[in-house]
Amino acid sequence: MVRRPRLATVVGAALTAIAVLLAGCASPTQSGAGPAGADDAAKKATDRLAEITGQLAGLKPQARRAKLIELAKAEGGTVNPYGSTNFDTMDPLLKRFEADTGIKPEYFRGSSSDVLQRVLQEVSAGKSAADVVFLNGPDMAVLAQKKMFQPVKTPVSEQILPSVRYGSWFGWYVNAFTVAWNKDRVAKAPASWEQVLTGYRGRLALEVSDWDWFATLVRYLVAERGMTEAQAIERVRTAARNAATVVDGHTLMAELLVAGEYDVGASLYTVNTRTLKREGAPMEWEPAVQPLILRPNGMGISRDTKHPAAALLFLEYMLTDAQHMLPKYERDPVNVHAKGGLPPQYKTITVDIRTMLGERKKWEKLYEEIIRETGKKPIKE
Numbered sequence: 001m002v003r004r005p006r007l008a009t010v011v012g013a014a015l016t017a018i019a020v021l022l023a024g025c026a027s028p029t030q031s032g033a034g035p036a037g038a039d040d041a042a043k044k045a046t047d048r049l050a051e052i053t054g055q056l057a058g059l060k061p062q063a064r065r066a067k068l069i070e071l072a073k074a075e076g077g078t079v080n081p082y083g084s085t086n087f088d089t090m091d092p093l094l095k096r097f098e099a100d101t102g103i104k105p106e107y108f109r110g111s112s113s114d115v116l117q118r119v120l121q122e123v124s125a126g127k128s129a130a131d132v133v134f135l136n137g138p139d140m141a142v143l144a145q146k147k148m149f150q151p152v153k154t155p156v157s158e159q160i161l162p163s164v165r166y167g168s169w170f171g172w173y174v175n176a177f178t179v180a181w182n183k184d185r186v187a188k189a190p191a192s193w194e195q196v197l198t199g200y201r202g203r204l205a206l207e208v209s210d211w212d213w214f215a216t217l218v219r220y221l222v223a224e225r226g227m228t229e230a231q232a233i234e235r236v237r238t239a240a241r242n243a244a245t246v247v248d249g250h251t252l253m254a255e256l257l258v259a260g261e262y263d264v265g266a267s268l269y270t271v272n273t274r275t276l277k278r279e280g281a282p283m284e285w286e287p288a289v290q291p292l293i294l295r296p297n298g299m300g301i302s303r304d305t306k307h308p309a310a311a312l313l314f315l316e317y318m319l320t321d322a323q324h325m326l327p328k329y330e331r332d333p334v335n336v337h338a339k340g341g342l343p344p345q346y347k348t349i350t351v352d353i354r355t356m357l358g359e360r361k362k363w364e365k366l367y368e369e370i371i372r373e374t375g376k377k378p379i380k381e
Helices: 012-024 037-056 061-074 087-101 112-125 137-145 155-159 193-198 211-225 229-241 250-258 270-278 308-319 353-373
Strands: 081-083 104-109 132-136 170-182 204-207 245-247 264-269 292-301 348-350
Touching (some): 037 061, 037 308, 081 112, 137 292, 193 211, 229 353, 250 270, 264 270
Parallel strands (some): 292 348
């Protein structure tokens, strides 16, 4: 497996500015945007995927997999996934994929925002290399809006939670935001979101880029706790003014919590909290403050894929075989047959990707203002 270089990290305000710019710029698929051959590449991929789909029609799962492997090897036996999932999770999944299929993945990994930019830039330049793309849900929605994915018809979709099927792409795992606390410094667990936002003056940390978590929390406070939108936003704003710190990055946020730099984190990933707790760190997240807020991470086939059979094979593998491996790496699967995800007793609310796409500028701007008004410089690695 070839590891391509990581992209440089783009921080806080830059992420917001770039996202706003991307949301407003012309799609590379529109007339006059990008080289003349760009649409030809997309049409070629579409036609080839249609041929492949025809060859797979009516095959049972085992025969379908064997045929896809045959077709992928005929394309050259490689596949180029572009994604934001960290190497600790992807390395074992990619090794298993190669062992099971004989197809060699060459993974390009960067932050979700950076990979989004790279995909758009490559398509605009007529030099698209990605076969499969997997990023956080809001960035997948941006790419889908710009028609960067091939529509995919696969029987595997019936195994995926309906709430994370988006037409041209699928959720392939979810990141669960949770409140977590240093159990050496917090004697009694918080019992509600209201308590988290009001009960830890000078002891709470917020993550600098979690605008979709913020928007979903506001939606919950309005729908379930009887607040107006203005009241809910002000509740979060007040919590931020009284916060101990703001942090750039969920992994760093978890590490600082364990180190005692602050007492309570408002939006850590369960992937970090469960891992550190298992390793003996003084971190706790249960009993969970409910609802947990879920952000899907999605996967789709690049519109200009040069290896369509390998891309479809990779997508189907990650939505089936790999789903059973995800809990081992503290990822929560979306395949209804996979076990070991989030405890089923907890209430959850999922980031509304479609709504967030239309309202992204609003919520990013609001959250950026809230973070700026703290007067605190985000802690970075």
